[in-house]
Every structure is written in structure tokens, then in C-alpha cells.
Amino acid sequence: MSNQEPIHSFSSRILVLPEANIDTDQIIPARFLTTTTKVGLGKVAFNDWRYNADGSDKPHILNQIDPTEHRVLVGGNNFGCGSSREHAPWALMDYGFQAVISTEIADIFKSNCLKNGLLPVVVSKEVHDKLLANPQQRVTIDLQQNALTLEDGTVITFEVEAFARQCLLEGVDAMGWLLKRLPDIEKFEQSHGKAA
Amino acid sequence: MTAKSLFEKVWDAHVVEPEGADKPAVLYIDLHLVHEVTSPQAFSELDARGLKVRRPDRTFATLDHSIPTLAPDADGNRPYVTAQAKKQVETLEANAANNGLRLFGYDAENRGVVHVIGPEMGLTQPGYTVVCGDSHTSTHGAFGCIAFGIGTSEVGHVLATQCLAQRKPKTMRITVDGKLQPGVTGKDVALTVIATLGFSGGTGYALEYAGDVIRELDMEGRMTVCNLSIEAGARCGMIAPDQKTIDWLRGRQYVPQGEAYDEAAKGWLALASDEGAVFDKEIRIDGSTIEPMATWGTSPDQGAAIVRGVPVAGNEDQERALKYMGFTGGEAREVEKVDVVFIGSCTNGRMADLRAAAAIMKGRKVAPGVRALVVPGSEWVRIEAEKEGLHEIFLEAGAEWRLPGCSMCIAMNGDFVLPGQLAVSTSNRNFEGRQGPGSRTVLASPATAAASAVAGHVADPRQFMALEEA
Numbered sequence A: 001m002s003n004q005e006p007i008h009s010f011s012s013r014i015l016v017l018p019e020a021n022i023d024t025d026q027i028i029p030a031r032f033l034t035t036t037t038k039v040g041l042g043k044v045a046f047n048d049w050r051y052n053a054d055g056s057d058k059p060h061i062l063n064q065i066d067p068t069e070h071r072v073l074v075g076g077n078n079f080g081c082g083s084s085r086e087h088a089p090w091a092l093m094d095y096g097f098q099a100v101i102s103t104e105i106a107d108i109f110k111s112n113c114l115k116n117g118l119l120p121v122v123v124s125k126e127v128h129d130k131l132l133a134n135p136q137q138r139v140t141i142d143l144q145q146n147a148l149t150l151e152d153g154t155v156i157t158f159e160v161e162a163f164a165r166q167c168l169l170e171g172v173d174a175m176g177w178l179l180k181r182l183p184d185i186e187k188f189e190q191s192h193g194k195a196a
Numbered sequence B: 001m002t003a004k005s006l007f008e009k010v011w012d013a014h015v016v017e018p019e020g021a022d023k024p025a026v027l028y029i030d031l032h033l034v035h036e037v038t039s040p041q042a043f044s045e046l047d048a049r050g051l052k053v054r055r056p057d058r059t060f061a062t063l064d065h066s067i068p069t070l071a072p073d074a075d076g077n078r079p080y081v082t083a084q085a086k087k088q089v090e091t092l093e094a095n096a097a098n099n100g101l102r103l104f105g106y107d108a109e110n111r112g113v114v115h116v117i118g119p120e121m122g123l124t125q126p127g128y129t130v131v132c133g134d135s136h137t138s139t140h141g142a143f144g145c146i147a148f149g150i151g152t153s154e155v156g157h158v159l160a161t162q163c164l165a166q167r168k169p170k171t172m173r174i175t176v177d178g179k180l181q182p183g184v185t186g187k188d189v190a191l192t193v194i195a196t197l198g199f200s201g202g203t204g205y206a207l208e209y210a211g212d213v214i215r216e217l218d219m220e221g222r223m224t225v226c227n228l229s230i231e232a233g234a235r236c237g238m239i240a241p242d243q244k245t246i247d248w249l250r251g252r253q254y255v256p257q258g259e260a261y262d263e264a265a266k267g268w269l270a271l272a273s274d275e276g277a278v279f280d281k282e283i284r285i286d287g288s289t290i291e292p293m294a295t296w297g298t299s300p301d302q303g304a305a306i307v308r309g310v311p312v313a314g315n316e317d318q319e320r321a322l323k324y325m326g327f328t329g330g331e332a333r334e335v336e337k338v339d340v341v342f343i344g345s346c347t348n349g350r351m352a353d354l355r356a357a358a359a360i361m362k363g364r365k366v367a368p369g370v371r372a373l374v375v376p377g378s379e380w381v382r383i384e385a386e387k388e389g390l391h392e393i394f395l396e397a398g399a400e401w402r403l404p405g406c407s408m409c410i411a412m413n414g415d416f417v418l419p420g421q422l423a424v425s426t427s428n429r430n431f432e433g434r435q436g437p438g439s440r441t442v443l444a445s446p447a448t449a450a451a452s453a454v455a456g457h458v459a460d461p462r463q464f465m466a467l468e469e470a
């Protein structure tokens, strides 16, 4: 689990969930958080949008598509707000998504995505409108170039925090990066009255 | 010397390695709070790497999210919602034992909701950096801490190194001037701030709350304000320590005692933003115009003064929210028949909150057909409330009195609102289904929640307060 597979570039059709402010309670309702592992959460991703109380399917797009064909989720404005549960990116990735696109992506969710190799891509309203207008389109995401290419050929550059990007591209492990700093951390504790 | 803000002072004192263009800062964490839901996978990660918790003395665990709030049966069996919830609790018990962590478990006198017990025991101290795998960690900012929620991967980072890789956020000062009207509480201030900033207006910022209204709030009210910072998307919310902070913390279990306390307090008072400190953004709110608030939609920023009624939708999102809530827009709040009232959570589950609710419920009855649940934020709150007889007021009014926990705030322990039911809750999120699939939530203060329980509909609490004064 320690090293992420490096991500470089991939193409996929998008899946649009146009609702604004999709929060992490929608992505995975709290009652599924009693798990003690990260695996198998894809089946409860957007559970209450996809299933009736008796467990039968609702006619929701997430139940109708082939997830391997739609690896880029385009959400409405302001995606991923709410709870800090990392179960949200775990569930989205287990469902099959590799990237999330929105006009705004909430802080903690974004940080959680980057730690797991789910790429958060923030785009302008204009680009977002183009994605929503053609929800069947295929896009290419190239992390090496920080580029998102739409089906009509529009190329947009997006920003990913430099260190997180490096972790994703090179498979650098953030905990390992911190562990390497233990001697400095110990020195800091000594000089700041924080030693055990 | 350049003038520094409260945030900058605390941040700078915790930088182990400064940030650069290609790398985040290494930020030292003074206090790490852990609970059963967001920690198991982090401990597994440590196990997989053959690591132990590096600073068990700075790491404290509690049980709150998935635990039942009903008493165990005669054989001591607790009514867990599922076997998996029980296993989650046992996993934390095992991880704590295995790593030598202090776990405030069922037998501890201080078990409770993580953001209630931290300050209560004085684990939270001014100038600290505090993290927890829970977004409402911003609560601890009321004591002048940089306190923020982290994901499970980061929980692992802190367990292993006591540090986090972090980029410094921008700063925003929110000044609430003037004087609050009688009957207006910290929760109403917080809901007003969020409505002003909007759902994501705080994204990328560390907030500092200032102004006369904030100074006048008691520590409980300040915690409520900081608690809700995340609902505007902010990284954290802070308030400069003052004499109130120092008086409130004095003598608590984990703070320095005696002269050492006075010495520490001097340093805490010096944390306040210097005159001339520059913020990336400044906002002013006139506190005297704030009235008791209630949300009408499905995000915490969709709130308005109760007396103004439900607003008419101004855009598609608001329309969708109103539709989910079953409101048409433009109606008075009194038409909203209430099914459930929930008083509790890390937002409003403290003594001051329970007292405010009890003051309204005293000598009155919960309206027929309303289920009212009062859940103290911690064992300490439960015991104090019972000493004061608050539980009797609630029980006599027809409300349920439970054991401490997150309960209906997150609705993962078996306490939940039924599909379609309308709940007035003192918690922090009114997302679709947050309190149970199909549940509809109105966020409000403890006084408003109690008033709504008694009235049977969403009600301005001042009508009950005025009665008492007459």
C-alpha cells in the first residue's frame, strides 16, 4: 500500500453528475463508514442515489454505465465538501474513477484524493460548461503536461500542487518523505520544548 | 518587526522545514485526537511498515462516532447498530493498547465527542496545532489553536512522524461588531457567517474571528463559531485567547498547574494578532442585526433569520434544495411541522447548550408527535447536567436523555431520522440524507431546537424567552 502506481496520462469518456455541491455524505453515506479496511467501497459509492431502501436499483446513471469506460467524473460546481472521510476517494476509485473534475474542489477532499491517486482537476466555468454540454465525450488527462484535452480539441492546463504532482508522477510516498525527516523533527522537538 | 496575525504566529512556531515552490512545509503537530471511524486504516498502514505511534503522549483516542447512545443491557452488551460497528470499536481498543495510547473508552470518566473532550480536559491549549480525522476539528481554534481535519492517510502521517506536509493557507479576518440582541447565540452568529461567506467562500483560508461580538461570546459559543468554519470550506477558524480563555482552562486536567499556568497564560495572551497585521481578506458583519437563524436548504450556508421565513429560490441549486426540503419558498417557518429534534454534537453538545435548551423546555412539554433526543457531548457534560437536574427537565418535557456520542449528527450508530421526516438539529450539516436516508434537516441553535420541540414547528425561541421575562 505504501507506493502509489505512478500516473502519467490516460483517456476516457466522462461521466457527468451535474448537481452542485456534491458532498462526501452523498459520495458515501456515513453508515458505511464502520469498515476497518479501504477495499470494496465502490459498491456503496453514491449508495442513496443508486439504491432504494430495500437494496433494489434506482434508475441512476451510475447503475447503467460500464465504469471501466467512464473513468473521469465531472461533478457540478463545488465538489467534495463536507466530512474529511477518505472513504470518499476510496469509494470513487473502487467504483472505477481516476479523476474528478469540477469548478471547485473542497480542500480536505482534494488532499485525500491526491494521497490516493485520484486526480482532482479544477476547471473554469467555461470549460465546465463545455463538459456538461457534451456529457458523452472522451477526454485525455496528461499529468506530465498538466493538460486536459476535450473532445473538440480544446486543451486546458490545470494546476496540481507541485509536491503532490511529483508524488503521483514518480510514485513518491508522502509518509516515506516525512519519515526521512525524522532527525530534523527530533531536533525541532528538542529546541522547541516538545521532546517526550 | 512585521506585524503578525494570530495564525502566522502559531504557524511559524510549528514549522520544522519551510515550504518551497516544489515542497510543502513540514508542520509539527502538538495534539492528535483519534476516533474509531477514520483511524483503522491508518494503524494498518503503520503495521504494514513495522512502525509504532511515535508520540503516544501527544495522541489521544476516544469512542464517539459509531457507538450506541443507549445503555448496555444487564449482561453489559452494548446495542451496536451492526457487528461491524462493534468490530470498529474493538479495533481502536486493540490499536490503542498496541501503541500505548490513552483511549478514553467506555470506562473513562472523560469519554465523549472528540471536540468536546479535548478542550474539556485541557488537552487543547492555546497556540497548539491540533489535528483529527474529522472535519470539525476547527472547534479547537476557539482557544487560539491552528486546528484542522485531516484524512486517514494524514492520520497515518501524524501517528508515524507527529508531522504533516502542509501548504500555508491564506488568511481572512471576520470581524463581528456591535452587540448581539437578547436570545441570539453563537450558533446564530456562525450560521450568519456561513450564509455571508457561502458554501465555499472560505476555501483555502484560515479564518480569524474578531470583534466585540466574538469577545463577548463565552468559550462554548466561540467553540460553536469555530466548529462551523469548515461549513464555509475554510481550513480552520481561530479566536485569539483572552482572559476568558485563560479562566476557562485553568485547573483542567492536562494544563500546567499553579504558577506554571500563569506563566503559560502570559504567552497565550501574546498570541493575539498584532495591530497592523495584514490579512488576505477582511469581512465585517454587524452583529446587532443577527437574529435567531435556521437553515432552509441542504447546505449549511442556506440559512436565514427565522422571522424572515423561507426565502424564494433565486437559482437552480436553491430550487433543488427547497424541493428536497418540501418547501415552496416564501412561506413562514411556522408551517414546517417538526418530527424530530436533536440537541447535541460537537457543535452544540456542551453544558451551555444544554442549559439554553433546558431553560426553554422547563415546565413545558415536547409537542405531540415530536421525538426529541438530547445527547450530551461527553461523560463530563452528562454528569454535570445530571447534577444540575437538566436531564429531569428534558425527561419531564418528554425528551429522551442519552449517553454521550455523535448520535444523530452523523447517524451511523443507529440513531437516525426516518425518510421524509423533518429534524431541527443543533449539529452542523443539513446535507441530503445526513441524518438518515431521505431525512430533512434544519440547523439551528439549542434554544431554537428546544423551542421547535415545544411548538411542534420551526420556532423563534424569543417568544418563549419573552414569556419568561413577563
Ligand code: SF4
Binding pocket: B064, B065, B113, B114, B115, B134, B136, B345, B346, B347, B405, B406, B409, B410, B427, B428
Ligand atoms: S458530533 Fe458530528 S461533526 Fe462532531 S465529531 Fe461527531 S460526527 Fe463529527
